Amino acid sequence: MTGNHKNINPNFRRTPAPQYTHAEIVEGVKNRDAKILGHIISKAESTIDKDQDLVYEVLDQIAIEQRSSIIAVSGSPGVGKSTFINSFGNHLVQQGKSIAVLPVDPTSQVSKGSILGDKTRMDDLVKLKGAFIKPMSSSLSLGGVAPATLLASMICEKAGFDYILIETVGVGQSEFEARFMCDCFMLLLQPGGGDDLQGIKRGIMEMADLLVVNKADGGLLDKARNSLQSYKAALKLLLPNSMGWRAKAYLYSSIEHQGQLELFEALSDYFEYLNQHNRWSVLRRDQSIYLFEKYTNDIMHQTLLQNQGLKKDYNDLIDALQEGSISINKALTRFKEKLQDELS
Numbered sequence: 001m002t003g004n005h006k007n008i009n010p011n012f013r014r015t016p017a018p019q020y021t022h023a024e025i026v027e028g029v030k031n032r033d034a035k036i037l038g039h040i041i042s043k044a045e046s047t048i049d050k051d052q053d054l055v056y057e058v059l060d061q062i063a064i065e066q067r068s069s070i071i072a073v074s075g076s077p078g079v080g081k082s083t084f085i086n087s088f089g090n091h092l093v094q095q096g097k098s099i100a101v102l103p104v105d106p107t108s109q110v111s112k113g114s115i116l117g118d119k120t121r122m123d124d125l126v127k128l129k130g131a132f133i134k135p136m137s138s139s140l141s142l143g144g145v146a147p148a149t150l151l152a153s154m155i156c157e158k159a160g161f162d163y164i165l166i167e168t169v170g171v172g173q174s175e176f177e178a179r180f181m182c183d184c185f186m187l188l189l190q191p192g193g194g195d196d197l198q199g200i201k202r203g204i205m206e207m208a209d210l211l212v213v214n215k216a217d218g219g220l221l222d223k224a225r226n227s228l229q230s231y232k233a234a235l236k237l238l239l240p241n242s243m244g245w246r247a248k249a250y251l252y253s254s255i256e257h258q259g260q261l262e263l264f265e266a267l268s269d270y271f272e273y274l275n276q277h278n279r280w281s282v283l284r285r286d287q288s289i290y291l292f293e294k295y296t297n298d299i300m301h302q303t304l305l306q307n308q309g310l311k312k313d314y315n316d317l318i319d320a321l322q323e324g325s326i327s328i329n330k331a332l333t334r335f336k337e338k339l340q341d342e343l344s
Ligand SMILES: Nc1nc2c(ncn2[C@@H]2O[C@H](COP(=O)(O)OP(=O)(O)O)[C@@H](O)[C@H]2O)c(=O)[nH]1
Pocket: 075, 076, 077, 078, 079, 080, 081, 082, 083, 084, 121, 214, 215, 216, 217, 218, 220, 252, 253, 254, 255, 256
């Protein structure tokens, strides 16, 4: 691309990043000011220590007035998560609810275009007052100790949104992580033939609080109805989750906006259930322990490998494995010994 500078508009000036005082940020978050929320969430994504410190300070300075209902919208890529959030988010806003949407885009580091793609699928939502949307990059905790999505969700809760919708990446380990960042794990499913259940991992279905068979419209309606029956049958075989909740399944069409009322009711029932017997607090506490264990693991790993001697041993053992001069069990034993030496 170098040498192409003559195509660049000589009058172009990058708009300077807005500078807000600490007090302005705190006030802005409390007032759900979209610009300030976007600003502070981008600090949560930053790799600069000073930015991360600011996020933690701001979080510290605002008390939670009312818990947000945090919903993870999960499901394979292409199942319709973004379109669903656009449709159902609209419904929530029409019910007088304020919503924050955090789409986690797996490709956002590669291409800015896909962020816009997600944004355009949320065309209707973008225009609504009461809806705040901030696409998140899926790169986890580059700079900070906690992933940006978790911090963003905490900021939105301090801002007092009724609902926070996190669109997950839709594949792999990230789905499990999302489970521990939300109060309700909503799994979107594609209408399919009889083989629905093979396509989705049982593990992910077991994590779901609500199943939504999406795209129940047009030529897919019959298939969707059949899928709903198979999922309902499959759910009967699952044990209730640790909260004693049994997942339920619903039909939805994001294009025809069908199924909104039933799903809204289901969601309200779910949160009512969570509100009883202190379940919601217990869920949050259990999740914070899980997240603490997970991220302290990462922190310990990173911190230990900052030790030069240990890092060298670690790399030497990888080299030895590559050469085939050591077996995996010996390599692990040796590393454990080195670590114990280092810590004693
Ligand atoms: N027929 C139908 N198509 C849908 C529906 N929701 C999404 N789609 C289509 O499914 C494709 C993927 O949607 P998208 O929201 O980007 O899926 P995501 O990758 O899960 O976020 C797009 O072509 C949508 O138009 C629906 O309710 N009905």
